[in-house]
Amino acid sequence: LEATGHPKWAQRCEDVAFNSLPASMTADLRALHYLTAPNMVLCDRHSKSPGLQNGGPMLLFDPFGHRCCQHNVAHGWPYYAQRLWYATGGNGLAVVFYAPSSVTAKVGDGREVTITEQTRYPFEEQVLLTVKTDGKVRFPLYLRVPGWCDGFKMKVNGRAESIEAPAGSYIMVDRTWADGDRVEVEMPMLVALRTWDKNMNCVSVDRGPLTYSLKIGERMERVGGSEKWGAYEIHPTTAWNYGLVLDEKRPEGSFEVVRGDWPADDQPFTVESAPIAMKAVGRKIPQWQLDHLGLVAEVQAGPVRSDQPQEAITLIPMGCARLRISAFPRIGSGPGAHEWKEPPRVLPTTASHCWENDTVAALSDGLLPRNSNDQSIPRFTWWPRKGTAEWVQYDFAGAETVSGVGVYWFDDTGQGGCRVPRSWRVLYRQAGQWQPVKATGDYTVAKDRFNEVGFETVRTDGLRLEVQLQPDFSGGILEWRLDRAAP
Structure with missing residues (x-):
């Protein structure tokens, strides 16, 4: 990103920051595990090798047991915060990553300005920028249009601007700014599905920069460490082996977005505190179970036939889910649907x-x-x-x-x-x-x-x-x- 400025790299950074990094740690940020996968429903101390390349307790949330990860994981959010804003040609500024923040910089002819950003992105679509300056100053302000965003909207001081804002680009607002100027941005977040052709046609559900996981009940059990710096296993308390039932004509319409309250502790990345969710419909696939190592068995060719009743299920952002199913089998019927085969039984x-x-x-x-x-x-x-x-x-x-x-x-x-x-x-x-x-x-x-x-x-x-x-x-x-x- 710093070498090219290309917005695709910013979008990939967001993908990691919102969908993987939060779930790699416990909510209090005191313990982490070695690997965070799209489908994982048991995080315990037992070795998962050779299903995972590394032997040992790679899925255990442990403050001390994962070598260099303890100090490297602490770089994630600070590095992200350091790179929210960039300087540009023409002595301007660019909002590359959207987050609650403020930046003070010399712009234009050298005048110092402060821009404060208010938002609950990536959970909400709106961003408000407020300019503070002791005098008028002209400089370009760039705003990133995410690659998933069609219909990017912007107002300056309450007035809608007519702009061309193609997905995966930057727009430039080059004007003379005064104290108290406000820029309001709205990025419509639409539900979209990704089909993984190389992973048995399973699907993932996206909305804006967030990918969604099945909501799975979590039971944390301390199995090591101290009371302050504990090592934890996380076990599922609810069923996880669901395939998605999708509307064949309009699959994206199979989901209902549900907004919740913002958490009082400002930690949105937990199962209980997720400020946004989706309602969906699924069917269980009884043959889909953990393998002999305690890993989610590989998905099989889809669409998948299931004789189980339809159930209402809830999806939450992946980053909120330490236990997750985010690459879903797709439920189907008719001659094109596949029977899920029982895995071979491993002998004791x-x-x-x-x-x-x-x-x-x-x-x-x-x-x-x-x-x-x-x-x-x-x-x-x-x-x-x-x-x-x-x-x-x-x-x-x-x-x-x-x-x-x-x-x-x-x-x-x-x-x-x-x-x-x-x-x-x-x-x-x-x-x-x-x-x-x-x-x-x-x-x-x-x-x-x-x-x-x-x-x-x-x-x-x-x-x-x-x-x-x-x-x-x-x-x-x-x-x-x-x-x-x-x-």
Whole structure:
């Protein structure tokens, strides 16, 4: 923005400042978490890796636990405030970001002026600028027209100005200013929908610079820190798995804007204090649940079919929502609607060790690798252990009949320290004791394919792989599948 002055960069700054930054912190600004996503409905201390790249409690609101974030996040609002106003050519001023503020500067022929700005933008559409000067002075005043704004209106001293104000531009008011001059701006905020073609045709709801989230009840639970500087989990208290029911002919007309009171503490970015909301209609998608890591499961292809009843739902600005759904599946019907598929059930799995950025859930998540060095899917590794004897096992809810397994080894030769193992074998649990199966084939350790071995059928409540890693190397598995048989 400072290099080019282009208004698109100002609009992107607003997007971050209004829709992400406030929800990255608790309302009192004392704790923050590492990542703020469009769809997230559980912020707890448990690692979400590899669903999130970083292991550890990345979603926990913690004053102390996120390394450089504690001091960097404190730069956000001050930097934003420092850049509300800019100097321009012709010794003028530009209102680049709209916010309650005042600026004192030398303009025109060097005379000092103060301009006070009164507004509740981005929640309201009006801005009032008042000039204070000890004498008349001519200078240009620029006002940014946001890219979403059609119908930008302006009055000077109560008189409507006839202006051309295309969206995503600046307008210039070049005149001689006197003490007490007033500029009134109105930026109509219309509801608009964005369809995410690369995210299964889900939709987001915008009004002006604000994007909206489903209103989700929040329960905060202190799990660390001190009473003054607590670390908090936030859990949902209301349902979140809704798709939007939209008017097919005029989707933007599916929402009713509801204005509320301004909060007494001037903190609008909370669920309870949101000064504006929207009423909408949704249907639950029962199959849409948290995944095995506690993350919102990925949206599936839409529009989505749902047999659930229509419900009135409320949307609030994203920045007010620490828990949020803001990329909504779209409810549909007829031949073009898709059934939401139940996600594969991950088998209960334990291991002798798992690296913190990997997961035992990768073994049975149903995501098939392209090759042994497939970095695009979750994996399980024993990293950083090298050359050791390790194990991993499935613990079944009841007795299962199994006659073979297939193991897809992880091997990142040329990039890392994992290789296919030196050897391995399969054991089954019988009366609480581990026994080797009677294999009918060889235990292979090939790359880029499933290594399958059959064995005499066993009926068991647990199956284990015992693995001997190569000297000086670690190892891992991308997928472990079973050949189940009828009992």
